Amino acid sequence: MAPRVPAPQLAAWRALLEAHAAVVARVERALTAADLPPLAWYDVLWVVRESPRRRARLGELASKLTISRGGMTKLVDRLEEAGLLRREPTPDDRRGSYAVLTAAGEMTLKRMWPTYAGVLAEVVGPLSASEANTLRRLLREIEARGTAPPAQAASPGAVGSRGSPRSRPRRGRARA
Secondary structure: OOOOOOHHHHHHHHHHHHHHHHHHHHHHHHHHHOOOOOHHHHHHHHHHHHOHHHEEEHHHHHHHHOOOHHHHHHHHHHHHHOOOEEEEEEOOEEEEEEEEEOHHHHHHHHHHHHHHHHHHHHHOOOOOHHHHHHHHHHHHHHHHHHHOOOOOOOOOOOOOOOOOOOOOOOOOOOOO
16 A cells, blocks of 8 residues: 655645746746756756866766756767767776866856846745745755665664654755
């Protein structure tokens, strides 16, 4: 039998998904109206820019951006064709490669940011600092639970209270 998800938690999950979809669609419309590349390009370029030496393995990118490896390869192909990234072989893995940010990629990020930031200012700007901090904390808790190993079959002591070590969320990575 499937576990029961209480109605308030299920409604919260649905609201999260709908909010994400609405904001992404709004950003995409704004980028298109400004004759800029799609948001997925910005996301890849940003992760590469924030990586050590401004380069990242394709598998790493796929994992951070929740895109399949095949999808990431195709996306990096397009970014490379546009001159925004270049591939470099990894010295320790003949099959692997790094995506490396180019000067044109850096400039594209700078051109896209004002449009992206404008939408974010309208959507999340009205939140108070306290509301924004609470929202970030709650989302990071959900992220930590989502990246934690699956729970073992229920055994005595396996499910603790909110404050027990087993249920305490671990810190997730920070992303701008």
